[in-house]
Amino acid sequence: MTSITILIISRDPEIHATLQEAMDGNPICSPDVTTGSKAARECLLAQGYDLIIIDDRNTGPPSGDILQEIAALRPAPTVILIRPEASVLQGLLPNEPLIHEIIGWPPSPASLQSCLRRALERCLLISEKNKLEQHCRCHTIFSNIAGHSTSMKELMDTLTSLAEGKGSILITGESGTGKELAARALHSLSERSAGPFRRLHCPSMSEDSLLEDLCPSSATKKTETSFEKAKGGTLFLDEIANIGPAVQEHLEYLMTAGPPDTPRILMSTNQDLSSKTETKLFRSSLYEKIRAGHLHLPPLRKRPEDIPPLAHYLLEKQCHKLKKPGKSIAPELMKRLMAHPWEGNIRELENTIIHGILFSSTQKIGTEDVQLSGPRPVGPCSAALHQANYKDAKEEALKGFNQIYIGRLLKRSKGNISLAARACGLERQALQQIMKRYDISPGPYRPRTGCEGGYPD
Numbered sequence: 163m164t165s166i167t168i169l170i171i172s173r174d175p176e177i178h179a180t181l182q183e184a185m186d187g188n189p190i191c192s193p194d195v196t197t198g199s200k201a202a203r204e205c206l207l208a209q210g211y212d213l214i215i216i217d218d219r220n221t222g223p224p225s226g227d228i229l230q231e232i233a234a235l236r237p238a239p240t241v242i243l244i245r246p247e248a249s250v251l252q253g254l255l256p257n258e259p260l261i262h263e264i265i266g267w268p269p270s271p272a273s274l275q276s277c278l279r280r281a282l283e284r285c286l287l288i289s290e291k292n293k294l295e296q297h298c299r300c301h302t303i304f305s306n307i308a309g310h311s312t313s314m315k316e317l318m319d320t321l322t323s324l325a326e327g328k329g330s331i332l333i334t335g336e337s338g339t340g341k342e343l344a345a346r347a348l349h350s351l352s353e354r355s356a357g358p359f360r361r362l363h364c365p366s367m368s369e370d371s372l373l374e375d376l377c378p379s380s381a382t383k384k385t386e387t388s389f390e391k392a393k394g395g396t397l398f399l400d401e402i403a404n405i406g407p408a409v410q411e412h413l414e415y416l417m418t419a420g421p422p423d424t425p426r427i428l429m430s431t432n433q434d435l436s437s438k439t440e441t442k443l444f445r446s447s448l449y450e451k452i453r454a455g456h457l458h459l460p461p462l463r464k465r466p467e468d469i470p471p472l473a474h475y476l477l478e479k480q481c482h483k484l485k486k487p488g489k490s491i492a493p494e495l496m497k498r499l500m501a502h503p504w505e506g507n508i509r510e511l512e513n514t515i516i517h518g519i520l521f522s523s524t525q526k527i528g529t530e531d532v533q534l535s536g537p538r539p540v541g542p543c544s545a546a547l548h549q550a551n552y553k554d555a556k557e558e559a560l561k562g563f564n565q566i567y568i569g570r571l572l573k574r575s576k577g578n579i580s581l582a583a584r585a586c587g588l589e590r591q592a593l594q595q596i597m598k599r600y601d602i603s604p605g606p607y608r609p610r611t612g613c614e615g616g617y618p619d
């Protein structure tokens with residue numbers, strides 16, 4: 163049976179007793195009682211409530227501060243306000259939209275019963291609606307996550323239960339294992355799913371701007387900080403391993419004593435934070451806090467049984483995205499995919515599939531349509547290179563690598579730069595810059611007439 167969590171905020175023991183008596187015998191009620199605003203705040207931080215009853219009789223204007231904090235809670239609770247009897251009739255209250263029922267005190271037993279009944283019915287309906295929405299969300303979210311190995315099933319279970327909590331979560335795993343996908347799933351499955359999801363890519367920000375962005379408000383920043391934009395939702399700090407000491411300290415403050423409207427904080431890393439704490443590069447007190455909620459994504463090579471479902475899922479997804487007719491994977495290619503070590507994990511698999519879609523000329527993608535072993539290292543062993551200084555030798559090796567690698571891409575794309583860029587996971591402009599730097603022209607790879615199957619850029 164659904165149980166309704168209730169918080170009664172009142173200094174008056176008579177109110178506690180009367181309300182508890184009115185609810186007595188109702189098995190769905192489990193009221194917590196608190197006497198002052200400070201204790202109430204602690205309760206609100208610790209858990210979510212379906213129903214909050216606030217005694218507002220002796221405090222002048224209706225408890226503005228606490229009401230403001232309640233207004234920021236997600237999901238929004240049902241709120242009952244207890245007022246001195248006379249003031250019930252005194253027009254609208256400043257926070258009227260937040261308040262669902264007002265009880266004039268002392269109430270008649272009948273009016274108290276009916277007010278509580280209405281509020282509890284409302285809470286039950288909201289809880290049923292939330293459950294249904296959660297069920298639909300799970301279905302949609304999990305249909306975007308492929309893989310049915312035992313480790314993937316365990317991962318889904320951990321993800322679902324972590325999503326239901328309120329604490330911060332650390333997502334670890336090698337590059338390309340799906341950490342960002344997991345962060346988005348955690349947000350979508352959480353009770354904050356209606357709120358915003360903001361991602362901060364830590365390595366691409368300076369310590370100062372990261373610090374500024376993590377502030378509830380910042381005098382120096384003209385635009386809203388990411389913290390503000392993520393209020394009521396989730397803030398995802400991607401790649402936190404190298405954040406500076408000041409950011410680490412502020413993060414720890416947010417996680418321990420941040421304001422109640424602090425967004426839920428998710429973090430990711432592909433590094434070993436525990437060894438970073440040993441070398442004092444990462445605050446051990448922060449590490450202890452963030453690893454309390456931990457989700458680890460195993461590398462693809464440790465779950466080869468996930469490769470076929472992932473390959474099929476990514477094939478369908480990318481054919482749709484690239485507006486290509488449905489294709490299939492030849493059995494020989496699937497065998498090669500299963501045997502490949504996938505150091506770049508699912509992102510590498512996805513890029514391989516994109517390559518196959520773009521370069522296969524039939525409906526079936528075969529081994530000849532993909533590049534699994536990557537280009538062979540070029541030139542570094544030549545005698546001439548060994549005589550050059552390090553900088554020149556490196557530049558020469560890079561030139562050779564780029565000419566062969568990009569040359570092969572352009573050959574396959576018949577000189578089409580956009581297509582070549584997409585196949586290797588670069589932006590068109592970035593590929594063009596590299597081509598310019600290493601003096602690579604698409605001309606020789608283009609068909610001689612405009613109608614020999616070349617693609618317009």
Ligand SMILES: Nc1ncnc2c1ncn2[C@@H]1O[C@H](COP(=O)(O)OP(=O)(O)OP(=O)(O)O)[C@@H](O)[C@H]1O
Binds near residue numbers: 308343432475
């Ligand atoms: N289980 C999965 N099912 C379907 N697609 C997946 C799965 N895991 C990852 N992907 C896809 O693989 C790609 C890489 O995933 P993502 O960006 O989440 O990895 P990451 O671990 O955050 O990578 P990085 O550390 O390099 O930032 C994305 O396109 C993502 O949608």
